[in-house]
Amino acid sequence: MKHIAILGFGVVGSGIARVLEQNAAEIARAVGEEVGIRYILDLREFPDSPYGDRVVHEIAPILDDPAVSLVCEAMGGSHPSLEYSLACMEAGKSVVSSNKEVVANYGDLLLRKAREHGVSYLFEASVGGGIPLIRPFFTSLACDRVTEVTGIVNGTTNYILTKMKNEGRAFDDVLAEAQRLGYAERDPSADLDGIDAKRKIIILTALASGILPEDGDVYAGSIRNVTIRDIEAAEAAGGALRLIARTCITDDGRVAACVAPMIVKNGNPLAHVEGVYNAISLTSPVTGDILYYGRGAGSLPTAGAVLSDVTAILSGAARAECVPVFAKKPGSAIPFEAQSFPFYIRVSGSASEAKEALEAVTDTVIPLGDGAFETGVMTVAEAQQAVPGAVILPILR
Amino acid sequence: MKHIAILGFGVVGSGIARVLEQNAAEIARAVGEEVGIRYILDLREFPDSPYGDRVVHEIAPILDDPAVSLVCEAMGGSHPSLEYSLACMEAGKSVVSSNKEVVANYGDLLLRKAREHGVSYLFEASVGGGIPLIRPFFTSLACDRVTEVTGIVNGTTNYILTKMKNEGRAFDDVLAEAQRLGYAERDPSADLDGIDAKRKIIILTALASGILPEDGDVYAGSIRNVTIRDIEAAEAAGGALRLIARTCITDDGRVAACVAPMIVKNGNPLAHVEGVYNAISLTSPVTGDILYYGRGAGSLPTAGAVLSDVTAILSGAARAECVPVFAKKPGSAIPFEAQSFPFYIRVSGSASEAKEALEAVTDTVIPLGDGAFETGVMTVAEAQQAVPGAVILPILR
Numbered sequence: 001m002k003h004i005a006i007l008g009f010g011v012v013g014s015g016i017a018r019v020l021e022q023n024a025a026e027i028a029r030a031v032g033e034e035v036g037i038r039y040i041l042d043l044r045e046f047p048d049s050p051y052g053d054r055v056v057h058e059i060a061p062i063l064d065d066p067a068v069s070l071v072c073e074a075m076g077g078s079h080p081s082l083e084y085s086l087a088c089m090e091a092g093k094s095v096v097s098s099n100k101e102v103v104a105n106y107g108d109l110l111l112r113k114a115r116e117h118g119v120s121y122l123f124e125a126s127v128g129g130g131i132p133l134i135r136p137f138f139t140s141l142a143c144d145r146v147t148e149v150t151g152i153v154n155g156t157t158n159y160i161l162t163k164m165k166n167e168g169r170a171f172d173d174v175l176a177e178a179q180r181l182g183y184a185e186r187d188p189s190a191d192l193d194g195i196d197a198k199r200k201i202i203i204l205t206a207l208a209s210g211i212l213p214e215d216g217d218v219y220a221g222s223i224r225n226v227t228i229r230d231i232e233a234a235e236a237a238g239g240a241l242r243l244i245a246r247t248c249i250t251d252d253g254r255v256a257a258c259v260a261p262m263i264v265k266n267g268n269p270l271a272h273v274e275g276v277y278n279a280i281s282l283t284s285p286v287t288g289d290i291l292y293y294g295r296g297a298g299s300l301p302t303a304g305a306v307l308s309d310v311t312a313i314l315s316g317a318a319r320a321e322c323v324p325v326f327a328k329k330p331g332s333a334i335p336f337e338a339q340s341f342p343f344y345i346r347v348s349g350s351a352s353e354a355k356e357a358l359e360a361v362t363d364t365v366i367p368l369g370d371g372a373f374e375t376g377v378m379t380v381a382e383a384q385q386a387v388p389g390a391v392i393l394p395i396l397r
Numbered sequence: 398m399k400h401i402a403i404l405g406f407g408v409v410g411s412g413i414a415r416v417l418e419q420n421a422a423e424i425a426r427a428v429g430e431e432v433g434i435r436y437i438l439d440l441r442e443f444p445d446s447p448y449g450d451r452v453v454h455e456i457a458p459i460l461d462d463p464a465v466s467l468v469c470e471a472m473g474g475s476h477p478s479l480e481y482s483l484a485c486m487e488a489g490k491s492v493v494s495s496n497k498e499v500v501a502n503y504g505d506l507l508l509r510k511a512r513e514h515g516v517s518y519l520f521e522a523s524v525g526g527g528i529p530l531i532r533p534f535f536t537s538l539a540c541d542r543v544t545e546v547t548g549i550v551n552g553t554t555n556y557i558l559t560k561m562k563n564e565g566r567a568f569d570d571v572l573a574e575a576q577r578l579g580y581a582e583r584d585p586s587a588d589l590d591g592i593d594a595k596r597k598i599i600i601l602t603a604l605a606s607g608i609l610p611e612d613g614d615v616y617a618g619s620i621r622n623v624t625i626r627d628i629e630a631a632e633a634a635g636g637a638l639r640l641i642a643r644t645c646i647t648d649d650g651r652v653a654a655c656v657a658p659m660i661v662k663n664g665n666p667l668a669h670v671e672g673v674y675n676a677i678s679l680t681s682p683v684t685g686d687i688l689y690y691g692r693g694a695g696s697l698p699t700a701g702a703v704l705s706d707v708t709a710i711l712s713g714a715a716r717a718e719c720v721p722v723f724a725k726k727p728g729s730a731i732p733f734e735a736q737s738f739p740f741y742i743r744v745s746g747s748a749s750e751a752k753e754a755l756e757a758v759t760d761t762v763i764p765l766g767d768g769a770f771e772t773g774v775m776t777v778a779e780a781q782q783a784v785p786g787a788v789i790l791p792i793l794r
Contacts, residue, residue, distance in 0.1 A: 022682075022683070023540050023542070023683060026542060029719065124537070130683070131684075131687050132533045132537030132538065135536055136529045136532075136533075139705065139714065140521070140532055140702070141705070142705065143424045143704045143705060143708050144420060269690060273666075285419075286697050287527040287528075287701045288692045288695070289691060289692070290527065290689065290690065290691035291690035292687065292689060293666060293678075293688035293690065295684075295685045295686070298685070300682075300685070301684050301685050304540065304541055304683035305537070305684075307540045308536065308537040308539070311536075311539055311719075312536060315717045315718070315719065317717035320712045320713035321712070321714050322426065322708075
């Protein structure tokens with residue numbers, strides 16, 4: 001019997017317990033022996049849970065128990081998740097995390113600590129919920145070089161944008177419904193303002209390049225100002241408006257990462273991702289483009305991803321996998337203003353003046369009517385300077 | 398330096414050599430040391446290739462060389478691929494295959510031989526080209542239970558169906574173009590008649606269930622008789638006509654696998670898979686639905702998939718992964734006639750008689766005009782008996 005501890009008994013933590021029970025046979029076969037929960041760390045008591053007798057309120061008993069070889073961190077937030085995870089690894093325990101915030105902020109420290117102490121730190125559940133997206137970077141894609149990652153990584157905003165489009169309803173109206181249904185939180189800022197998506201693209205950037213961008217170096221656009229008119233404009237331009245997280249690794253090792261509402265053309269599979277689903281595409285020279293699609297959140301899928309890491313560690317497979325080192329590298333981030341895209345642009349003033357100003361920067365400026373244009377590639381700064389105050393949306397082909 | 402041999406120096410075999418060269422640094426990092434080609438087995442000579450001096454025409458020198466710990470089989474066909482692979486494993490060498498035919502026909506023997514001799518037999522490249530689709534069954538999904546696999550696994554037929562739809566051209570015309578462009582072979586039967594897709598769904602069935610269906614137990618439908626009218630009917634029914642490979646694992650361990658042209662409704666992401674792309678969706682109780690999308694063929698992507706297996710074996714990761722055993726199990730296959738679907742049906746005779754006959758079998762019969770109907774769920778046999786001679790296409794929602 002292998003013994004694990006779970007830090008945080010919320011949506012993900014309780015899902016881990018449920019999947020451990022529900023799929024006990026599959027897990028035992030994959031690991032080679034049974035896996036049991038020895039401790040659950042939480043501030044609350046759970047007198048009605050079958051695990052109630054295993055609840056502790058401090059990390060010390062877990063650190064001190066040599067029978068616990070692995071700890072699942074499902075607390076969320078940076079602190080004390082960081083300190084607890086580091087302490088577990090110092091005590092010789094591997095850590096599996098579903099916590100995108102701590103991985104995005106401190107992934108470099110955490111992976112270094114794992115290496116120093118000969119344990120594993122894995123985080124499949126931190127991006128894309130149940131979609132098995134992160135392990136391939138250590139395994140299937142380990143002999144390739146991922147140069148671009150583009151995806152829809154936040155289900156809440158995608159749900160809102162899809163509803164606005166399909167039902168012609170306003171942002172506030174759909175947001176209220178999403179909150180009622182539990183798809184959006186009471187304070188929805190982290191989703192709406194691209195903060196959740198930014199953490200995920202930071203992690204994906206680090207997986208692709210080894211460089212862990214600083215939070216302040218990655219632009220995060222919001223969907224709060226998206227109107228029905230923008231959604232209709234996207235449709236008229238042969239696409240769909242989506243909150244896109246994207247990172248490109250340049251040949252000289254710099255990274256251009258961002259989160260922004262973009263118009264995704266219908267030829268791109270991301271245009272057809274609806275509702276709370278996530279989809280992430282990876283580009284690499286050998287494999288070409290591949291895309292993963294699935295539920296990016298939810299108790300069971302996320303817990304399943306945690307348990308796939310647990311299995312990899314307890315079976316011994318993770319030890320032989322090529323887990324990268326993350327490093328912060330000041331000066332490696334290309335700011336959003338200097339990133340290049342084709343654009344959808346809509347001006348409220350003179351269309352002919354706007355066309356002229358845009359043509360000074362790019363070869364292609366196609367009028368779409370009503371003061372709107374589709375342009376060739378230029379930087380965000382060039383577009384903003386050419387048509388100040390205009391609606392400016394990157395286009396993804 | 399790790400030494401490997403390549404059996405077959407065609408499209409895939411030469412791709413393996415190219416990727417080994419092109420991504421030497423990444424491969425060395427993932428494996429822990431450099432990987433070099435020691436032998437290439439082929440009937441031909443390659444005097445102009447840098448590997449020309451390593452070409453052999455018999456398997457014996459490879460079997461006899463203890464320095465070769467791994468062999469990549471990229472010969473295609475069942476024989477002598479089977480015999481060579483078995484002999485390599487008997488000689489203590491792991492085998493990586495890109496050959497769907499030999500895996501579909503003899504995967505049970507090959508995996509048993511690997512287990513007996515303490516080596517690995519992996520075949521990531523046999524389905525979905527470069528899409529990292531098979532390893533997740535041994536890793537990320539090892540603690541889950543895949544109950545359904547549905548996909549577009551043949552790029553040639555998808556290219557033809559997409560072109561027919563987008564350009565309104567007839568089957569023969571598009572086939573001739575596909576042959577000219579190298580997307581279809583001179584003898585295109587294996588693609589058009591679903592034989593290639595059948596081999597792939599046999600492999601996916603075995604990965605999901607452990608049961609390797611017999612070739613004769615899996616129905617393979619052809620796209621040769623698909624007309625523009627069928628394609629237009631699919632559009633009118635709110636979907637797209639696609640050659641779908643599908644397998645469902647029942648709770649009592651039986652398998653319902655088939656390959657057939659189906660109408661995929663637009664709400665299903667498979668409806669938007671265009672051209673030579675492949676897409677495969679997996680359903681499991683914990684993870685929910687996930688979908689993989691990418692190039693299902695091509696020299697480099699397929700070679701990349703072979704090398705991901707090579708890396709897994711040479712790094713030691715594969716040894717700890719949960720590779721299943723495949724077994725043939727007579728009587729476990731549910732024949733196509735007994736499989737259930739909602740249907741698109743079009744009769745040439747009396748529509749009202751057809752409606753009546755269908756309503757005797759299923760609750761839902763929606764007339765679409767022109768003698769066409771969308772029905773509720775029934776078996777293939779029930780549909781065929783109710784409206785003999787009609788066009789009968791399963792619907793995928």
